[in-house]
Amino acid sequence: MLGGPSDAPIDDRTNEIATFAVEQLKHGKANFAIQGNLQLAKVVSAKRQVVSGTNHILVVEAADDAGPKTLEVTVWEKLQCNVKENEAPMELTHFKMVGPAAEAGGDEWSKAAQQGVAQLNQRSNSLFPYQLLRVLSATPSNDGSSNTELLVEVKKGEKEEKFALTVKPAADAHFHLVKFSQHAAEGAAT
Known part of the structure; x- marks a missing residue:
């Protein structure tokens, strides 16, 4: 369904995408960086938006040396037919700190x-x-x-x-x- 974001299940694929986003933040890729040893704790919520590919809009809890954090990330998963050779099939396009972990x-x-x-x-x-x-x-x-x-x-x-x-x-x-x-x-x- 094209259009606005809709709720998505928190499954293995969602966790894989969340792990990708946290790794991108940890290693300073895609112009976003969080200093420290950032590790994914859990996915709090997930939404999907079909565009030219799929935007995965996730609220995740992650922890680093400073303690737990709640982050909102958007990962664009490209259509397989549009992925060029040596190009990543996913891209972290948005990131913001929502606050410390609600837990x-x-x-x-x-x-x-x-x-x-x-x-x-x-x-x-x-x-x-x-x-x-x-x-x-x-x-x-x-x-x-x-x-x-x-x-x-x-x-x-x-x-x-x-x-x-x-x-x-x-x-x-x-x-x-x-x-x-x-x-x-x-x-x-x-």
Whole structure:
């Protein structure tokens, strides 16, 4: 199917492509480089987009000497008939740091995200509540507070969206939603 990205299974082929991307980053190929001994930990999510070949859009967790990281990478897999002699069949075309690994607190970040999304639903007047799909990253706030910045993927009806949530610890192991906004070009909602 041509067009926008669609969800893809996390299978052996996806892991092979993720390993390729991490190796490209580790060795500084394709004008992208991360210093240190970068190793793939796991693939968090995968999407595919059919173009002249296939774009594999992956969110991966990798670790290096500085600790775990969450990365978003795009690997273009060329059509076999268009691969020239001595040319690689895949190319790393996009890379960005999403944040430290969401597993850095594991259950704690998941609980914080669930409570943040529940509070987001309380503030919404929609008939369709947001459902938490996954925590993409969790980053301690750098303003000296105990706040944590979470990047989460949610579903509302059939539509999937990403939100940036700021939560702070409250009494009885609960979290309070401080602020939220839709992530990237989807507009602000605070």
